[in-house]
Amino acid sequence: MKYKMYGITNCDTVKKARQALEKKKIDYDFVDFKKTAPTVEDLKRWEKVFGDLPANKKGPTFRKIKDEFEAASRSEQINLLLKNSSAIKRPILESGSKVLCFGFDEDLYKKL
Template sequence: MYGITNCGSVKKARIFLEERGIDYEFIDFKKFPPTIELVKNWVEKQGIAKVVNNKGMTYKKLGLKDKNLSQEELLECCVQNPSLIKRPVVQRGDILLLGFDEEIYKENLC
């Protein structure tokens, strides 16, 4: 699981996994920012619109709504500002989950 320790969605996801005894490794974006290759992999699987958190404060703070950035430029922004990435990111085999949705977690992780 990738995320930020104090993120509400990350906290919910961690509680969900812990209550069900599902082991996971937590990687904090603030301590270990994702590589461009990793973010590209997520975008290939889910699309840039699902990877970028366009409702978050970082997106608004950077004024990205008003900029017409290419996918490559958005990828670079995500690497430079990991808070732009929808959290948490859970990878388990071929499964890639972005954000926390209890029903989707139940379907894919339990």
């Protein structure tokens, strides 16, 4: 099974998730939001699973755009997240086109 992880290289939570996969010798592709921005389709796919746009509402980047984000239409919110990819919840782990996890869930990673 091939995995794909989306995130930001210097994020501590992403680092933990990557270490968990590497410790188990699980092969995965890493997509760095800073080098390969997520697409509208990515956000919509994640929204279906997450139940909302996957904004990291506790993070410093989101706090900077919080008021603008909350006042924006859905399409404007998508554009804000695309422009501020650090405000997207991470890591996002997928297998094929199936989303397995938002953030780092140690128990889930142990089961992989």
